[in-house]
Amino acid sequence: MESKLVFSHLTIKPGECIKLKGQVAPEAKSFALNLGRDESDLILHFNPRFEIHGDTKIIVCNSKACGVWGEELREPVFPFQQGEETKICVVFNDDEVTVKVNGDQEIKFPNRQGLDTARYLAVNGDIKIKSIKFD
Numbered sequence: 001m002e003s004k005l006v007f008s009h010l011t012i013k014p015g016e017c018i019k020l021k022g023q024v025a026p027e028a029k030s031f032a033l034n035l036g037r038d039e040s041d042l043i044l045h046f047n048p049r050f051e052i053h054g055d056t057k058i059i060v061c062n063s064k065a066c067g068v069w070g071e072e073l074r075e076p077v078f079p080f081q082q083g084e085e086t087k088i089c090v091v092f093n094d095d096e097v098t099v100k101v102n103g104d105q106e107i108k109f110p111n112r113q114g115l116d117t118a119r120y121l122a123v124n125g126d127i128k129i130k131s132i133k134f135d
């Protein structure tokens, strides 16, 4: 499946925030944000699942190293609504990646590779990105 939006050759450093505003599709099944060195080395695969892979309203987070998925972490907090606008801020440090949704709900995921510069960001699935800002 081709990505909706791909940025490469970025130089995102720890503490810098990626601010995305998007519209979740009315019949959304799933979308994904992928952040890392490149497509095969991700410090964060952030995958809200409305109804897919047997999951219902669960956020699946994972990492990928040399093209191999790590162990999934599944987040029961699900601050997304089909058809609604959502604001997502992603920031990382040496230890973890933090995703803040709509200014309140926070989901944390370990920075398993200890990446210190993110060069790759991709968005896939049932979300229309309205704006993206690197702060």
Ligand SMILES: CCCO[C@@H]1O[C@H](CO)[C@@H](O[C@@H]2O[C@H](CO)[C@H](O)[C@H](OCc3cn(Cc4ccccc4)nn3)[C@H]2O)[C@H](O)[C@H]1NC(C)=O
Residues within 6 Å of the ligand: 001, 030, 031, 032, 045, 047, 053, 060, 061, 062, 069, 072, 124, 125, 126
């Ligand atoms: C119980 C034995 C089978 O386990 C299942 O194995 C599936 C295949 O590995 C797991 O699904 C995969 O989980 C990965 C994270 O651990 C990724 O989410 C895999 O999707 C990769 C992907 C697809 N896309 C395109 C995309 C993304 C979102 C919407 C539309 C297109 N971008 N990255 C997704 O296919 C799925 O999460 C896993 N379920 C469990 C409960 O472990």
